[in-house]
Amino acid sequence: MDDTSNAPETTADATGKAKRLVLIDGSGYIFRAYHGLPPLTRKSDGLPVGAVSGFCNMLVKLIKENRGDDAPSHLAVIFDAGSKTFRNDLYDGYKANRPPPPEDLIPQFPLVRDATRAFGLPAIELAGFEADDLICTYAHLAVQQGFEVTVISSDKDLMQLVNDKVTMMDPVKGTPVGREQVIEKFGVPPELVVDAQALIGDSVDNVPGAPGIGVKTAAQLLIEYGDLDSVLARAGEIKQEKRRQTLIDFKDQILMSRELVRLRCDTPVPAEIATFVLKQPEADILAAFLAAMEFNSLARRIGGSLSLESTTALAQIPTAPISRPLYGVKTELGEKQPFDLDAYECVQTIEQLQTWVRRCEQAQVIAVDTETDDLSATHAKLCGISLSTDTNCACYIPLGHLASDGLDFGGGDDLKQIPLDQAIALLKPVLENRNILKVGQNIKYDLSVLKRYGIDVAPYDDTMLMSYVVEGGLHGHGMDELSQLHLGHTPIPFKQVAGSGKTLKSFKFVALKEATQYAAEDADVTLRLWHVLKPRLVRDRLNTVYETLERGMPKALSEMELNGIRVDPQVLRNLSQDFGTRMNAIEQEAHAHLGRPFNLNSPQQLGVVFFDEMKLPGGKRTASGQWATDVKVLEDIAEGKNGTGAGQTLAKLLLDYRQMAKLKGTYTDALVEYADPQTQRIHTSFHLASTTTGRLASNEPNLQNIPIRTGEGRKIRTAFIAKPGCKLISADYSQIELRLLAHIGDIEQLKKAFSDGQDIHAMTASEMFGVPMADMTSEIRRRAKAINFGIIYGISGFGLANQLGIDQGEASRYIKTYFERFPGIKDYMDATKQFLRDNGFVQTLMGRKIHIPEINGKGGAIKAFAERAAINAPIQGTAADIIRRAMMRMQPRLDAAGFTTRMLLQVHDELIFEAPEAEVAAVIPLIQEVMQNAALPAVQISVPLVVEAKAANNWDEAH
Template sequence: MQLPEPPRLFLVDGYALIYRAFYALMARPLTTSKGENTSAVWGISNFLQRLVTTQKPEYLGWVHDSGLSFRHERYPAYKATREKLADDLQADFDRGMLRICQLLDAYRIPILALEGYEADDVIGTLARRGTESGVKVVVVSGDKDFQQLVRPGVWILNPGRGGSAAVEEQWVGVENASERLGVPPDRVTDYLALVGDSSDNVPGVRGIGDKTARELVNSYGGLEDILARAGEITKKRPREALQEHAANARLSKELVTIREDLDIALDLDALKLREPDRDQLRDLFVELEFHSLAKEAAPARRAPEPGLERRYATVETLAQMSEVVAKARKAGTVALDTETVVAAGDPPKIDPLRSRLIGISLAIAPGEAYYFPLRHRPHAAEQTDFLMDVSGDRSATDAPEDRGTVRGGDETTGATTRPKKRIAKRVESIASRMLSGGGATPVNNLPPLDSAEMAPLRELLEDPSITKSAQNAKFDLLALRKAGVTLRGLDFDTMLASYVLDPGRRSHGLDVLALEFLQHTMTSYEDLCGKGRDALRFDECPVDAARDYSCEDADITLRLRSLFEPQLEKFALKDLLRDVEMPLVAVLGDMEWTGIAIDDDWFKSLKVRFERERKVVEQRIYEAAGTEFNIASNPQLREILFVKLELPVLKKTPTGPSTDASVLQELAEQGHTLPVLLMEYRELAKLENTYLDTLPELVNPETGRLHTSFNQTVAATGRLSSSDPNLQNIPIRRELGREIRRGFVPEKGWTLVAADYSQIELRLLAHLSNDPAFVDAFHAGGDIHRQTASLIFDVPVADVTSEMRARAKTINFATIYGQGPQALSRQLHIEHLEAKEFIAKYFERFQGIRAYLDSMVEFAREHGYVQTIFGRRRYIPELRDRNFNIRAFGERTAANSPIQGSAADLIKLAMIHIHSVLGERGLRTRMLLQVHDELVFEVPEEEIEIAQALVTYEMEHAAELSVPLVVDIGVGKNWMETKE
């Protein structure tokens, strides 16, 4: 289809897009840390950015309805069937509309509306005026009514939607205008007059559907012709319907016809697309916490921003290095940043253990920073004939020490060659864009960091009396360790400080923090190195550009520290950062450095077994379904479950009945066989894809071990998470998950020791609530769930049955996570009323627990946050939300977070103490993993007894509670054996 050529006028059906954006995230709305619903403005922000970037319209207008229109006067029931939003949702929508108006103002896009008319009529009139003025018109909407406007010079653009039910954008022009409705544009109103429109309550002709309407229009022409010749129609039903409802048909045509004759002029100059007010746009995105959009919206920079005075210098000689080191020692504190690159063939993730240190920056005072280049390559113009693209968007020169011989266009490695002229031009472009002083300086690397000549800098970094700040300090610590330097004196991490101050913040990235707290837009990595096939590696970039990029990181880190320290003091969070999060950086760094071994042969044999089991389950699925089909295809699965087998539809999505895990679980509980098999199949496939296929590929070839990354700033509760790979989600309650754990093994001659807090959250609940019965139950020892069952069911402990214990265990944990009778009834397979009575009896026995949970919710309502035993805060903006479901989630979060957060703090303290004692005693035992409430160690045979005693003691004495802390500890030749 021929698309419109400039000049083009884009007219956006604003309300339709806003409603779609609002409802798209209705189930899980986006909210700011203050609780503001931002679903609609997020959707529109992305839409506008995409429209302006990809379509580059010359003229653009945003069209809104103005309220009731002439159609309501003509037909009072017009749109009367539309369901009104609940008051809380209406308030969210109205707030979103205000934000969208602010967004349009920042984009300098005019909002068009005319009293008494709908947006459709304004668009129709302006489309007519546009074509008369010689511009091409594009109506941006998914509404079928606009098909009537299509003619030479007028197109429709349905912008589509993203997400799981993604729909691509679609252009409609004269060539394909009949495809959607089956009638030409000039007959759309006649077709709509017959079928009506339920969304607008347009009556149409009862008894005439889509197919019949198309046949009538294509056979007889316009509505009046159809009505005049109704007696000729052979089929009785449509003939009688037309004769009986002719008045409704004429009314409907009047209602669906878009006016094109309104008394409005087309002012193209006012609609001309202008450069947005980027400062206003950035400030709005920062306020809405759209950090990635804020960064993209920021004014483009070619030179340092005047708002932040900066004096950045490259250290090129040993004399200069000594001078800077002396300045740093005099200052007593520095902020640092390391720059690294990965070798070709390594995974594209940023991994300090597989990286080479290219340079270091030190900031000594705000605006004063120095860059130490260590391994920059010669500029592209001086390099050999070809460069090689490696995995991802990163590129590198051909260097024998890195990758051996490179063949142009090698199909086995995926490498492609890039002529040096093109790269030289890219380097020149970067230099001119990044630098204000002209060309780039020649490369003049300092000696390797572990050389004798670099001792002054190395000693500075290793001197604990010189305090250091960093952003994501664990990365710098490991990068320096890889280069032979042990970083000491690390006492502040801006990423961790941001997390401690507000764990619910969407991002703790340096660029986000700089934008929010310093109103400064940082140079992005793509600004420096580019993207795509012409992108450079960091060590290929001009040194002066690299200097400004790296020094900026260190400089901003130092400035943020001065802002964060008073806030930490004000909110009594300084101790948490100093005593828990910062010491943990070194602990986690050691754990990541050590890694854990896996048995490759075990994983290979397990994969064969999984594939065999999956095929067996697959065959059973086909037998239960009565036919073979693509199990991974949701449309085919829906057809089998809800059409062929006629199972009940429990939940719907925009594309049809849902087949998600919750639906399959409920169908399985109803006694249906196929959903049980589907869940088993999905679990096998997930474990195979996530672990059996992936883990062996992630083994570091240098160490022969798996090195996960531990994340301190992901979970709002304070819990650690792991990634690349995620080792915290391996299921242990299922046999298949346990088999995967058997593949984690110790070094030869060593063994694994695993220590797990026993019922830590319940013990913390007892301590926090100080409920006498619950506290006494823990002091009595034995099985807490059996003790609980004894109290709930009024029977001696010895008479508690396994079913009683199981129910008590379920409600113990349901209490922690704030589950109500509906969830409990589903878990225990009992009636809702019985579950409700069970909960009431539980709280009757443990009244202190009920009082404590309620007090946490009230505290959060009054103060906006809850906190752990150790002072960690979690803000609960959901409690202020107008939406009942979101408020209920906030109440559960307020009750649960002090328990979960205190458990997180407790195990972190235990890790710090154990790490310290192991070092002090000179033991070789290594801490490898932290998974929920469990710590895994690798222990030489001769240290097994001492390690078990040490770990148990430190974990059980990490804090003093009103109930005893108990640790279960096990030894084995693989991870699973430690649990057996």
């Protein structure tokens, strides 16, 4: 801080009271409140509020302690506005090693600001600067204006501000921090604290400093030479060789560190000090906030302890939610009210939209939905946006509607719309406001659409994912089904407003009245569903599952989808041509083999060939009376189970033909069509709630099922390429499900093998068959591998016999021997099946519930299927949970480390990235570290999770 020796004497305000400014380090208070108290959630909806409660208690204590003659005349609470500041531009490693905030703390940040304002205090923050910089600036300005300043914080960085006009107060110890305390801490007076920190560095903020120089050495150097510049200028005079060389070699790093630790006293100020006049909270406003947070006992305590003009409102806080949805409290029984489609408003003027913006700001929780002209979020154009703030209080804002002939001549109110750029400018602050929770149904789609219009929606909740967490496996999670299930209401079907089949039209041609009722109803339904499902998360103890496994996924997947992955269309065309040529050759060979032409694509003709002409045994007819000729039938014939000779050869040809046809039709031909003609990138759509175990699915196109077991299938991956100057990185969990089986079943032999880095299949074969590792044959290892993976899926003797081509008795003996060698696996399977019978669901290590209602079905086959599913679900589900956690953490970690590498795809246990060639060597270890530690801190896996990563020009080479 600048020298204040010429600062004016402390003056008094108009009332004669001494001018004293108190600046509170609000961000420090938040973390103290969070870590100092046990977790607390709001009973009505499960919102985490522990930090908010602790923060409010701190403010009450502060207000009570600052009364009377010593009370400050002015007070403000200063917050960090975000994680990125100008210091990150100076040094990209600044604070890079700090973990992200706890997931349950993030939604409390805006509520703490609300709490500050509810107590009548200014909440000050400034993007691009830390709270410490604002505190420094305000302290500097206040001293110039004749104030005494007290900074309430335990942050050592603020000790550089201390002088005869500025003191600190440690809120933990309750003791003042003046010049003597600073010298005790750093060994130097406040004016040399910046120089000392430049030498010492700071491991918490990742400030490098001078390697090997600590507090005592830094103080000795500064006292001897006077300041840092003198120390560096005279470094050659220092007798200790190592110390001397460190100061010479790391001079630039030390000077950079000084710029990182020096606080700015010239930041722009968001508000003038004159507006910080300390005043009593308004009782009604404070009461409303405390009621919304459900801090009833705190409210009554405040009503009896603070000298407010009116404490009645505080002393009589209602035990039920207040009537309007302030701070996320639902309208009482609002979701039970009938739907009134005529109450919805079509917003066609700026004035109407401004009214809705104010309504959203007041509501604090709003539903958002977008209507577009395409199902692809990466290419769709915006037709309009719908909002809902309360029951039957919803609107539709048309932005891209046209007359039915595709031309809009601007005539008539039926097509009157706000200009798109003006509407976006008004909606952007609301949709990005951290104090307003945006609720969506499958909000990933809306995030992607709005991102393309420059809007980063945050924070958000997703009702589809809430339902998925609460009742995954019991039903679908689409809006119409959830509305019927939870609200007893059937929403307007899309075909009613847009037609279907030959009459289907784009939503942009739907008349505004019909569009308003359809779109606004979607928003209304979504908000009502949120009020139903949010409390369920808490009641069913699944809020942590939602917060840590689901809530961050829409943003992560939206970014991946928008990134897309590049393909080489010429490679795909060449493969298509090659597959077509081989299909023709197989067709000619099959005709020659039979001695006459026939249609290889006709199931009816194939049935006649195999079972009428060749008289092969084992034929079965379908419900239509035709012979069945599906893949299983052809495989049995090809393997010699239903005849040999001509039929066996022909079946093999047909299987090869079908494989070529699928590769060509489903992949090489289709992928060319999916590629964006401008960028040659494919933007698949990921689905979060389509499997019972948490695994992702994708379509348009489906990239999860590209075959990799055959050479022809792997060729398709060669068409996925990096852009010029970049590489594709494939990072793949190695045998994650077997590793999880070893942990969950507590199988010591498997755990030891994984920990020692052994070949797990060879080790299993050695244990089962008594064959030394040195004498292991590929056939014995193959059989052990089939059993290892089969056990995960609850394989039977019949299934293993089919897979290995052995008789069922031998396969059953293999499984029996396996369980004898690894009894923990059988114990796990038996315990899991019993848990399913008792509860109707199983759980992953992360707590995700996977309901399997078939266990209550009729018939042994159905129940046997349910038991096999139960054996696999906790293992596959935990693997899915782990990679979800890795995905949510990945891009923030990459960005924080200054990498421009981007995550493009997730395929089962594999993540695909595109990285500049210069970043590859450095970024791969970070990717591996994030993935390998993704289960932490929730679960400590007892075997190492190994991630194999490789960079190459195309996906196949990187895998």
